[in-house]
Every structure is written in structure tokens, then in C-alpha cells.
Amino acid sequence: MTDTAHSTDLDLQVNRRGFLKGCTIVAAALGISEAMIPKLVEAATSAQRPPVIWLHFQECTGCTESLLRASHPDIGRLILEIISLDYHETVMAAAGHQAEKSLHDTLDKYAGKFLCVVEGGIPTKDKGIYCKIAGRTAVDILAEVAPKAAAIIAIGSCATFGGIQAAAPNPTGSKGVRDLVSGTPVINIPGCPPNPISFLGTVLHYLTFNRLPVTDNLGRPLFAYGRRIHDHCERRAHFDEGRFAEQFGDFGHRNGYCLYKLGCKGPETFSNCPSARFNDVDVWPVSVGHGCIGCTEPNFWDTMTPFYERLPNVKIPGIGGTTVDTAGKTILGVAAAAVGIHAAIGIGKKVIKGCGCKGEKKES
Amino acid sequence: MTERITIDPITRIEGHLRIDAEVDGGKVTKAWSSGQMWRGIEVILQGRDPRDAWLFTQRICGVCTTVHALASVRAVENALQLEIPLNAQYIRNIVMSVHALQDHIVHFYVLSALDWVDVVSALSADPVKTASLAGSISSWSNNSVKRFKAVQEKLQGIVDSGQLGPFANGYWGHPAMKLPPEANLMAVAHYLEALDYQRKATQALGIISGKNPHIQNLSVGGVTTALNPDSDSALNMERLYWVKQLIGEVRGFIQQVYLPDVAAIGALYKDWLPYGAGVTNYLAMPDMVLDTKSTKFDLPGGTIMNGDLGTVKPISSFNDPYLRDNVVENISHAWYKGDWTKHPYEEETVPEYTDFQDDGKYTWLKAPRFAGQPMQVGPLAQMLVGYAQGHQEIIKNVNNALGLVSSIAGVTVGPEVLHSTLGRHVARAVRASMLADLSLKHWELLVDNIGKGDLTIFNKPTFPKGEQRGFGIHEAPRGALSHWIVIQDGKIKNYQCVVPSTWNAGPRDKEGLPGPYEASLVGNPIADAKQPLEVLRTIHSFDPCIACAVHMLDPEGRETIKVKAL
Numbered sequence: 001m002t003d004t005a006h007s008t009d010l011d012l013q014v015n016r017r018g019f020l021k022g023c024t025i026v027a028a029a030l031g032i033s034e035a036m037i038p039k040l041v042e043a044a045t046s047a048q049r050p051p052v053i054w055l056h057f058q059e060c061t062g063c064t065e066s067l068l069r070a071s072h073p074d075i076g077r078l079i080l081e082i083i084s085l086d087y088h089e090t091v092m093a094a095a096g097h098q099a100e101k102s103l104h105d106t107l108d109k110y111a112g113k114f115l116c117v118v119e120g121g122i123p124t125k126d127k128g129i130y131c132k133i134a135g136r137t138a139v140d141i142l143a144e145v146a147p148k149a150a151a152i153i154a155i156g157s158c159a160t161f162g163g164i165q166a167a168a169p170n171p172t173g174s175k176g177v178r179d180l181v182s183g184t185p186v187i188n189i190p191g192c193p194p195n196p197i198s199f200l201g202t203v204l205h206y207l208t209f210n211r212l213p214v215t216d217n218l219g220r221p222l223f224a225y226g227r228r229i230h231d232h233c234e235r236r237a238h239f240d241e242g243r244f245a246e247q248f249g250d251f252g253h254r255n256g257y258c259l260y261k262l263g264c265k266g267p268e269t270f271s272n273c274p275s276a277r278f279n280d281v282d283v284w285p286v287s288v289g290h291g292c293i294g295c296t297e298p299n300f301w302d303t304m305t306p307f308y309e310r311l312p313n314v315k316i317p318g319i320g321g322t323t324v325d326t327a328g329k330t331i332l333g334v335a336a337a338a339v340g341i342h343a344a345i346g347i348g349k350k351v352i353k354g355c356g357c358k359g360e361k362k363e364s
Numbered sequence: 365m366t367e368r369i370t371i372d373p374i375t376r377i378e379g380h381l382r383i384d385a386e387v388d389g390g391k392v393t394k395a396w397s398s399g400q401m402w403r404g405i406e407v408i409l410q411g412r413d414p415r416d417a418w419l420f421t422q423r424i425c426g427v428c429t430t431v432h433a434l435a436s437v438r439a440v441e442n443a444l445q446l447e448i449p450l451n452a453q454y455i456r457n458i459v460m461s462v463h464a465l466q467d468h469i470v471h472f473y474v475l476s477a478l479d480w481v482d483v484v485s486a487l488s489a490d491p492v493k494t495a496s497l498a499g500s501i502s503s504w505s506n507n508s509v510k511r512f513k514a515v516q517e518k519l520q521g522i523v524d525s526g527q528l529g530p531f532a533n534g535y536w537g538h539p540a541m542k543l544p545p546e547a548n549l550m551a552v553a554h555y556l557e558a559l560d561y562q563r564k565a566t567q568a569l570g571i572i573s574g575k576n577p578h579i580q581n582l583s584v585g586g587v588t589t590a591l592n593p594d595s596d597s598a599l600n601m602e603r604l605y606w607v608k609q610l611i612g613e614v615r616g617f618i619q620q621v622y623l624p625d626v627a628a629i630g631a632l633y634k635d636w637l638p639y640g641a642g643v644t645n646y647l648a649m650p651d652m653v654l655d656t657k658s659t660k661f662d663l664p665g666g667t668i669m670n671g672d673l674g675t676v677k678p679i680s681s682f683n684d685p686y687l688r689d690n691v692v693e694n695i696s697h698a699w700y701k702g703d704w705t706k707h708p709y710e711e712e713t714v715p716e717y718t719d720f721q722d723d724g725k726y727t728w729l730k731a732p733r734f735a736g737q738p739m740q741v742g743p744l745a746q747m748l749v750g751y752a753q754g755h756q757e758i759i760k761n762v763n764n765a766l767g768l769v770s771s772i773a774g775v776t777v778g779p780e781v782l783h784s785t786l787g788r789h790v791a792r793a794v795r796a797s798m799l800a801d802l803s804l805k806h807w808e809l810l811v812d813n814i815g816k817g818d819l820t821i822f823n824k825p826t827f828p829k830g831e832q833r834g835f836g837i838h839e840a841p842r843g844a845l846s847h848w849i850v851i852q853d854g855k856i857k858n859y860q861c862v863v864p865s866t867w868n869a870g871p872r873d874k875e876g877l878p879g880p881y882e883a884s885l886v887g888n889p890i891a892d893a894k895q896p897l898e899v900l901r902t903i904h905s906f907d908p909c910i911a912c913a914v915h916m917l918d919p920e921g922r923e924t925i926k927v928k929a930l
Contacts, residue, residue: 049525049527049529051527056379056380057401058401058403059426060378060424060425060429061425062423062425062426062427062429062577062578063426064426065426065427065429065577068563068566069563069566069567069570069576071563074559075559076556076559079529079530080522080529083529084527085529085530086527086529086530086532088530089375089377090375090377090378090475091376092375092534093375093376093478093483093531093534093535094375094532094534094535095371095375095376096370096371096372096373096374098533098534098535098895099533101533102532105533126717129717130402130403131380132400133372133380133400134372134373135372163423164405164408164420165403165404165408167408168408169408170408171403171407171408172404174403192423192578193426193577234597235597247822247824248583248586248588248822249586249590249591249821253588253590254590254591254592254597254598255592255595255598256590256595256596256597256598278570278574278575279569279570279576280567281570281571281606283570283571283574283575284575285574285575285580285581287574287597288571288574288580288581288588288590289588289589289590289598290574290580290581290583290588293419293580301408301420305412305413305416306413306415307413307415307416307419308415308416309413
């Protein structure tokens with residue numbers, strides 16, 4: 001359905017203006033010139049909507065919920081006008097056999113053409129029994145769907161890096177998509193949940209240019225994860241001047257001082273939170289008084305905890321020690337190496353690493 | 365002839381749920397509810413800092429975001445007997461109520477309306493008659509002919525494109541779909557509008573909490589939302605009035621669209637009022653706290669047994685021993701080793717997956733029991749507990765809603781119809797309407813307190829040596845939630861969540877007593893076993909959340925999971 005079908009209706013015209021504005025914002029976020037906006041709009045409203053299969057594994061549905069909060073495009077426009085959301089367990093009308101039919105109809109009809117979104121970690125321990133849908137394990141479902149997808153977007157920290165269930169001792173052997181899939185392009189949109197703008201920007205980029213955006217070595221698109229939070233935080237000036245909140249509710253906390261001493265993980269976290277902000281109300285956790293918890297970084301549940309203790313090795317102005325930059329590189333370097341090892345074993349070959357095998361490599 | 369049906373996956377819920385049912389003579393005669401995912405979050409918590417627990421437990425569920433955060437900080441505070449500043453209580457109450465507004469709207473329109481509303485039938489509706497129908501039950505200004513016509517065209521466009529997306533393979537034209545085309549068109553239009561209003565609720569929540577899903581403004585001891593009317597880096601009056609405006613808009617939608625829609629569906633499907641009661645023991649938690657010690661509340665808690673309102677017993681504080689001493693969980697039919705029944709502080713579990721066994725183990729969910737009995741939890745439980753206790757606001761709001769159902773149905777219905785599939789929807793809409801009012805009340809309380817010069821938001825927790833035990837309770841959108849923590853020398857020694865969807869979706873217990881989902885399906889009509897729409901109706905009426913329902917374990921080492929008795 002094209003957007004112009006309703007050009008006589010005032011209400012929907014207003015929505016169209018909102019939509020064009022949204023496309024402009026997305027274009028700006030992606031670093032696309034204004035001349036490309038008509039192409040973006042065309043891609044977003046083309047007659048044949050690109051089919052999407054959205055798989056849920058070990059997850060909390062928070063990533064899906066984040067899309068309910070998006071405004072440009074809003075969820076109604078996204079799923080009814082931009083993409084064809086053919087399989088998504090949280091919103092689809094069909095259930096049971098009828099739902100399975102929807103999945104297989106799309107797999108058969110659009111093999112090699114559909115976009116796959118994965119939300120949730122994939123349990124690999126004990127033959128994957130910790131997550132089953134329609135009698136099949138998450139691993140088996142991913143093994144069937146992944147090779148047929150044109151590309152995979154792993155949304156959220158669970159699908160990217162295993163997420164909370166992969167925190168020590170990772171009782172179910174949970175892993176991210178890139179740990180298991182090779183042969184199909186996978187892009188990572190981490191965050192718990194990620195800002196929907198980061199996911200939607202990736203989708204619109206892909207639909208416009210037919211390729212995924214440029215990423216860092218963790219598979220995260222640069223337009224959303226290219227900058228360190230600490231480097232574009234509105235409280236940075238307070239950090240540089242040595243003004244810190246010491247306790248929630250104290251004078252410094254009430255006046256926007258730096259939250260580093262209350263545990264903020266901004267110095268080691270890469271994300272657009274300070275600039276993109278959340279819920280269209282100009283906020284992010286730091287703006288209302290809580291430190292960043294580092295949720296876009298691999299294994300943050302283990303590496304960034306305790307959340308209310310300050311990061312070690314961050315150079316505070318006027319005090320000697322390691323610099324912020326060195327600390328960040330060290331952590332990322334370790335994580336990138338771990339991803340590289342996992343990526344070597346592919347689901348395409350139906351070889352799953354760590355399925356209840358003894359001597360499984362420890363995650364940490 | 366008995367026919368066995370399995371619905372897997374149950375969609376339009378959170379998480380992975382399988383329902384099995386035996387059908388005989390067009391009715392369900394026996395049912396099984398099976399949770400299909402386990403993550404082990406409580407295991408992961410062991411040994412960690414209790415102040416971090418709420419950030420972990422909130423990730424149990426992103427649909428019920430906020431709820432496990434609130435229950436968790438309350439559990440730690442209960443263990444430390446820590447009082448909470450008034451501002452923090454009010455901010456938590458606004459968080460709780462505003463999130464519930466979003467959650468209840470999404471549940472009715474996105475997760476359950478398509479069980480009752482035939483989207484395809486809406487194409488043949490007359491927009492003029494639709495506006496007339498809508499005008500007869502509500503004064504909502506968006507119920508115009510023009511609007512309904514635009515929605516119908518939009519729908520036609522989707523059908524013409526051949527890409528039905530989430531509407532593909534739905535139960536359109538099913539014999540159990542009974543609404544006239546105009547009612548279907550009205551509901552589809554409101555489905556689309558609901559998407560806008562639920563977002564407004566999340567915006568109000570965002571201003572206070574920094575982001576959502578998964579808020580980031582709590583702390584053991586209070587909240588971290590800085591208050592300062594004289595700063596641009598804190599919640600000031602500009603921000604607070606933005607919150608108020610958004611809540612007001614959402615309140616309008618709830619009271620003029622959601623509640624009338626639910627009443628209309630209840631009335632137009634009045635043949636369905638006898639179905640789905642199931643377990644009529646009810647449990648609700650008190651919430652919307654009014655004092656620093658958590659002993660006064662705007663919403664009541666308590667229990668009712670056997671559907672008899674005369675049996676009501678209150679739960680009247682966050683320390684109430686009536687609750688603390690009566691909760692147990694049983695694992696006879698769950699994929700854990702053994703068949704024990706234990707109090708949450710004492711639980712010790714080893715996973716033992718057996719695949720689906722009709723008479724053995726068949727789910728990752730445990731069976732919670734209160735004083736030995738299965739309990740139904742959720743908005744219906746809270747409304748009935750309040751009704752039975754003479755809670756004036758609840759009595760007024762419930763009676764108003766039943767009056768609306770009666771006037772549309774043309775027959776008088778009383779509170780007895782609430783023990784049903786449709787009753788759960790009506791109670792949820794009534795609760796949403798009350799919470800819309802209460803969130804504005806607590807906004808006023810917060811602003812009044814700030815006006816007195818009180819900007820306190822936090823009492824710093826200190827963790828003594830030795831062991832402390834505590835439980836935190838919360839009335840979540842899906843019902844009674846409790847977290848149970850054992851702290852040893854400032855670290856988490858054991859952590860258990862007893863969750864609304866575990867109460868409702870849990871399996872049979874050792875005595876063979878079925879859980880609420882299982883009991884509620886018995887007697888449900890099934891027109892076509894291959895298209896078991898009616899099962900979805902009853903299951904969805906509970907608002908299942910399986911990520912919440914499945915949890916627990918106690919592993920030592922990586923290969924074997926072993927248990928530590930406390």
C-alpha cells in the first residue's frame with residue numbers, strides 16, 4: 001500500500017508530514033544527505049513490502065516493547081506499511097499450527113529475500129532444551145531460518161552477546177547469533193533494550209541501499225555505537241572540573257554533577273544515548289540522575305557490575321592513573337577476540353558449539 | 365470421541381507457552397499449561413551485590429518492565445527494614461501506575477482483541493453506522509465517520525497488497541466470531557489509536573525514569589530521579605507538568621475508549637459470560653503506598669477462597685505474616701528433580717527435563733500455592749478483594765462498568781459474572797481507569813511535598829554482617845508478585861521470584877489440583893478443534909507472561925546443577 005492512497009484524508013496527511021520528518025531525522029542519524037530522502041521514503045513505502053521473520057528465543061520481549069515506543073516510524077506504520085511482519089509471536093493473530101504456517105509460507109516464498117530479526121539469546125547447553133517453540137529448540141529453528149535469510153539483525157544484548165542469561169554462571173549456555181551463524185550477514189544492535197532508533201535506522205538503511213550500515217568490530221553500526229558515552233555526555237564538563245554527585249539526592253545530584261562516583265559506566269560504553277535519547281521526551285538514564293550501566297557492551301552483566309561502584313582505572317582530573325581511553329580499548333579488545341573465536345563455527349554447517357559438550361569453554 | 369489439541373506457540377503473549385487440551389463433545393475436558401523456556405536468572409544473582417538485583421530482575425520481563433524492579437528493591441529494603449522517603453514512594457507509585465496504563469491498553473488491543481474482533485469483517489462495515497454505534501457508548505471525539513472510513517481504506521489497502529503481515533492466517537470468519545461488522549471496524553480503529561496512546565504513557569514514564577522499557581531510576585533506598593524545581597538537570601515543574609498532561613491524555617483514552625470497548629465486547633458476547641472461571645481462589649497485593657513504612661495503600665490486598673467474597677482476608681502491610689508464612693511452591697509436575705513443596709526462602713532446585721509427560725512433568729513452571737491452594741491473580745483478584753472489603757472506589761468503578769455492560773447487553777449483570785474469561789477483561793479495564801485517576805492523585809501528592817521544600821529521594825542502605833531475609837511485594841499488571849531474598853554478609857545468598865504468571869499458568873500440584881489456566885479451560889466450547897480460537901480467548905484473558913513465569917535454579921559448576929539447602 002502506498003502512502004498516497006490516503007492523500008485526501010487530513011489525518012493521514014498530518015501523519016505523512018510526521019513520517020517525512022521522521023525520515024529526515026533518520027537520514028540525519030545515518031549521515032545520509034537530504035537528496036536521498038525521497039529514496040528513503042520510497043524504500044519505506046514501496047508496493048512490495050519486504051517480508052520480515054522475527055524470532056523470539058531466550059528473551060523478555062523488551063526489544064519488541066521498545067518498538068512500541070518508537071515514533072518515526074511508529075509501530076503501526078512500520079508493520080503495516082514499511083515491512084511485512086510475517087512472523088512475530090507477540091503481535092501475530094495466528095497461533096499454533098496457523099502461526100507455523102505463516103513462518104513456513106514466508107520461508108518458502110521468500111527464501112534468500114526476507115530479513116530475519118532475532119530477539120533473545122540461544123541456549124546451547126543440554127541440547128538446547130531450555131527454549132522450545134512448536135516442539136523445536138531455538139538452535140534448530142535458527143539453523144533452519146538463518147541460512148535462508150538475506151540478512152539477520154540481532155536486536156538487544158541477548159541476541160548479540162547472550163545477554164542476561166549468559167551472565168556467570170550462564171546456566172543454559174546462552175549465546176548470541178554471531179556466535180552461531182556464519183554465511184549470512186549479521187548486524188548487532190545491542191542495548192537492554194536498544195534505543196528503537198538504532199534498530200529502525202538500520203532497517204531503513206538496509207531497505208534504502210540494500211546493504212547493512214558500516215559497523216565496528218563487534219558488528220555494531222557506527223551511526224549508533226560510534227561514540228563513547230563519556231565523550232558526549234552533558235555532564236562531561238562537571239567531570240572535567242572535578243564536580244561529582246556523591247549520593248543520590250545530594251546537592252551535586254540535584255544540580256546535574258557527574259555521576260561517575262555513583263557508578264556511571266559511561267567512560268567505557270559506546271552508544272548514542274546522550275544524543276539520540278529515549279522515548280521522544282529528551283531523556284536518558286544519566287539525564288534523570290542514574291549512572292549508565294554499560295548495556296551496549298558485551299558481557300556487561302559481569303564486566304560492569306557492581307553497578308553502584310565506580311569504574312576502576314578511570315583518570316579523574318587532578319589525580320594520576322590510567323586514562324579513560326586505555327581502559328575502554330582494553331575491554332573492547334578482549335570482547336572482540338572472543339567474538340572472533342565463536343564466529344568461526346557456523347550454523348550453516350550445522351555444527352553448534354557447546355551443545356552440552358564436556359569441557360565447554362568458559363564465558364567470562 | 366476425545367480429541368487432543370496442542371497449541372504451540374501460543375502467540376500474542378510474552379514468552380513461550382504451549383497449551384494442550386482434550387476436547388470431547390465440543391468442549392474442553394482437560395488441559396495442560398506448559399512453559400517452554402528457562403533462563404536461570406535467580407541463579408545468576410547468587411553472590412552478587414543486593415543493590416544490583418533490581419537491574420537484573422527487571423530483565424525477567426520487558427513487557428512487565430518496572431515490576432520486577434519494584435519488587436526487588438522492596439525485597440532488599442524489607443530485609444534491611446529500610447524506610448523509604450515519601451517522594452520516592454510517590455515517584456514509584458507514578459511509575460507503577462503509568463506503566464500499568466500502557467500495559468493494560470496493549471494487552472487488550474494488541475494481545476487479545478483479535479480473539480474477539482474479526483478484522484476482515486470490518487471491511488464490510490458501514491462507516492456511518494460505525495460512528496453511530498461508537499457514539500452510543502462513548503463521547504470520544506475521534507469516533508467520526510471520516511476516521512472510520514480512513515481506517516477501512518487503510519485495511520483494504522493491506523488486504524489488496526496480498527501481504528497481510530501479522531494478520532495472516534488469523535481466525536477470520538471463524539464461527540465463534542460474532543460481532544457485527546460495525547463493531548469490528550470500531551475495534552480495529554481503536555486498535556490503531558491504542559498504539560498512539562500507549563506510547564504517550566511510556567513517554568510520561570520516560571520523563572521520570574530516564575528510559576523504558578527497563579527503567580533506570582530506582583535504587584535500594586529510594587529513587588534516583590533528582591528533584592529540583594530550580595535546575596534544568598532534575599525533575600522540575602516543566603517536566604512534571606509534561607508528565608501530568610500525558611497522563612491526562614491517556615486517561616481520556618482509557619475512560620472513553622478502552623473501558624467502553626471492553627464493556628461492548630462483554631455485552632455483545634454475553635453468551636461467553638459463563639465460561640472461563642476456573643480457580644476462584646484469589647490473591648492480590650496491596651500497592652500505591654502512602655507512607656514511608658509501607659503500611660497504608662490506595663489499592664487493597666488480600667485473599668478470597670472458593671469464589672466466596674465473605675471469606676476475604678486482608679494483606680495489610682509489606683511485612684504481613686499472613687502473606688509471608690503462607691506461600692509455597694511445588695515441583696511435582698515441573699522439570700525439576702523431586703516432588704517437593706517448599707517456602708521460597710528454602711527452595712533448592714535441580715532441573716530435570718523429561719519432555720512433555722501428561723501424567724508426569726510437563727513444564728518449566730512451578731506450582732505456587734497459598735495455604736495449600738492454587739490462587740488466581742490479576743486485576744480481577746484485586747477488584748474482587750477490594751469489592752469484598754468494601755473499598756469504596758473499587759465498588760463504585762466496578763458497578764459503573766457492570767452498568768455499562770448491562771445497558772449495552774440489555775440484561776442486568778452483577779458482580780458474579782466477573783468470575784469468567786470476559787470478567788478478567790472487565791476487571792482489567794476498571795483497574796486501568798482507577799489507576800489513571802490514582803496516578804494523577806500521586807502526581808499531586810508529589811508536587812505538594814516538593815512544594816513543602818522536601819527534595820529527599822533516598823535513604824542509603826547499609827548491609828550488616830550475618831544473614832537477613834526479606835520479601836518484596838507488588839501488584840503488577842498481571843497480579844500478585846513477590847520477590848524473596850536471603851542476604852549473607854552483604855551478598856545475595858538466595859533469590860526467588862513468585863510471579864503472577866506462575867500463579868496462573870503453573871501446572872498441577874502434588875495433589876493433582878490444576879492451576880488457573882488449566883482449570884479455566886475446562887468446559888470452554890470448541891467449535892473447530894483445528895482452529896482453537898476459544899482456547900486463545902481464555903488463555904489471553906489472563907495476560908500470560910511466560911518469561912516472568914519461568915525462573916529459578918541453583919547450579920554449582922557448569923555441567924551439573926546441584927542444590928544448596930538453606
